Amino acid sequence: MSSTTQNKVCIVIGASHAGVNFAFSLRREGWEGEIILYDNDKEFPYHRPPLSKAYLTSEEGTEQSLLFPKENYKTDNIVLKLGIAVNTINKEEKTITLANGSVQQYDKLVIATGARPFIPPIQGLDLAKNVFPMRTAEDAINIRKTINNSLTKKAVIIGGGYIGLETAASLKKLGANVVVLEREERVLARVTAPVMSDFFTQLHHNNGVKVLTSKNVISIENKDDHNVVVCDDGTKLNADLIVVGVGIKVNSELAQNAGIVIENGIKVDETAKTNDPDIYAIGDCTYHFNPHYKYHLRLESVQNAVDQAKTAAKAICEQEVVYDTIPWFWSDQFDVKLQIVGLSKGYNQIIIRQEEAKNSFSTWYFKDDELLAVDAVNFAKAYVLGTKFIKSKQKLDKSKISDLSIPFKPNSFLA
Numbered sequence: 001m002s003s004t005t006q007n008k009v010c011i012v013i014g015a016s017h018a019g020v021n022f023a024f025s026l027r028r029e030g031w032e033g034e035i036i037l038y039d040n041d042k043e044f045p046y047h048r049p050p051l052s053k054a055y056l057t058s059e060e061g062t063e064q065s066l067l068f069p070k071e072n073y074k075t076d077n078i079v080l081k082l083g084i085a086v087n088t089i090n091k092e093e094k095t096i097t098l099a100n101g102s103v104q105q106y107d108k109l110v111i112a113t114g115a116r117p118f119i120p121p122i123q124g125l126d127l128a129k130n131v132f133p134m135r136t137a138e139d140a141i142n143i144r145k146t147i148n149n150s151l152t153k154k155a156v157i158i159g160g161g162y163i164g165l166e167t168a169a170s171l172k173k174l175g176a177n178v179v180v181l182e183r184e185e186r187v188l189a190r191v192t193a194p195v196m197s198d199f200f201t202q203l204h205h206n207n208g209v210k211v212l213t214s215k216n217v218i219s220i221e222n223k224d225d226h227n228v229v230v231c232d233d234g235t236k237l238n239a240d241l242i243v244v245g246v247g248i249k250v251n252s253e254l255a256q257n258a259g260i261v262i263e264n265g266i267k268v269d270e271t272a273k274t275n276d277p278d279i280y281a282i283g284d285c286t287y288h289f290n291p292h293y294k295y296h297l298r299l300e301s302v303q304n305a306v307d308q309a310k311t312a313a314k315a316i317c318e319q320e321v322v323y324d325t326i327p328w329f330w331s332d333q334f335d336v337k338l339q340i341v342g343l344s345k346g347y348n349q350i351i352i353r354q355e356e357a358k359n360s361f362s363t364w365y366f367k368d369d370e371l372l373a374v375d376a377v378n379f380a381k382a383y384v385l386g387t388k389f390i391k392s393k394q395k396l397d398k399s400k401i402s403d404l405s406i407p408f409k410p411n412s413f414l415a
């Protein structure tokens with residue numbers, strides 16, 4: 001670094017994947033001053049539940065899933081301020097004000113506030129019993145306790161996205177009677193192709209989960225010992241437990257009130273910097289430009305959180321850096337591991353490669369001759385090879401991808 005940081009303070013708001021990885025990266029990049037992390041959650045920083053699918057079926061709590069060992073914070077001199085809310089940011093004075101009224105000065109500020117579950121305005125939802133999102137360790141504990149203490153174990157999940165389906169799979173393992181209600185005509189409608197939606201719907205049916213599509217929940221009726229979920233087509237379902245998984249809302253209010261530019265999230269440049277030179281933002285709350293796909297986007301993924309954290313740390317330590325990565329995701333449901341690389345937005349052709357093993361295939365998304373993304377189901381080789389092809393933008397012979405007689409090797413599919 002060109003100038004000493006020994007007497008400087010870097011504050012991080014949010015101690016999830018993005019915030020915690022940033023703090024350790026900043027120290028590794030040579031920051032000598034104070035690093036202070038604030039978070040509303042009183043729990044020691046941990047892998048967030050739907051990202052750690054064992055939460056619902058484990059009694060061990062967050063100790064088994066800490067992002068970093070507790071002693072590492074002491075070794076790297078990173079100060080954790082847990083269970084403490086930040087109320088305001090004053091970018092002119094370069095201070096933050098906490099919920100208890102105290103003020104903390106900063107030299108650099110990193111916003112890693114993430115997102116919160118979106119709770120739809122369903123009539124009676126606020127009065128219903130045992131209604132939870134699936135975002136924090138406390139949510140997971142409450143959901144598990146409710147099912148374990150229930151006699152009929154009837155669970156209704158509102159929302160057929162990845163969080164809803166992963167939660168459904170975990171609840172089924174706990175012995176619950178699970179129904180998933182999806183408003184769209186198919187599950188995962190916003191994020192994947194119909195073939196993937198059909199596969200996961202069938203997977204859940206085969207494992208005893210009811211998946212009902214085109215079901216718009218309009219009200220929750222509260223009975224003596226249970227809820228009744230009512231859809232606009234007249235469908236009624238009894239529920240001891242309701243899990244709401246219909247999407248998220250970005251925690252951008254703190255930044256917006258401070259005069260930070262907001263556009264579908266906190267808008268940042270290629271170094272994760274906001275419109276204020278001393279304020280950066282990272283993770284789920286950010287709206288950034290992807291150089292590979294050449295458009296702005298907001299990503300909800302561990303990969304994005306960790307990679308943006310590293311980028312911001314390098315930038316603050318005055319290194320030349322540009323955030324330019326191919327997004328990747330994963331989802332575990334029953335005995336299926338889905339690995340996704342790339343973004344399929346804008347595809348106009350799909351090629352499916354069905355492997356000989358049961359429940360093993362891959363979906364290749366093309367826009368004309370460019371490979372945009374690959375969904376690999378129980379087939380890591382397709383994920384690895386897809387990543388290589390997407391990064392290199394090599395032209396592929398599409399007819400070879402689905403041909404099982406052709407060896408699955410990098411040079412086999414080149415045009």
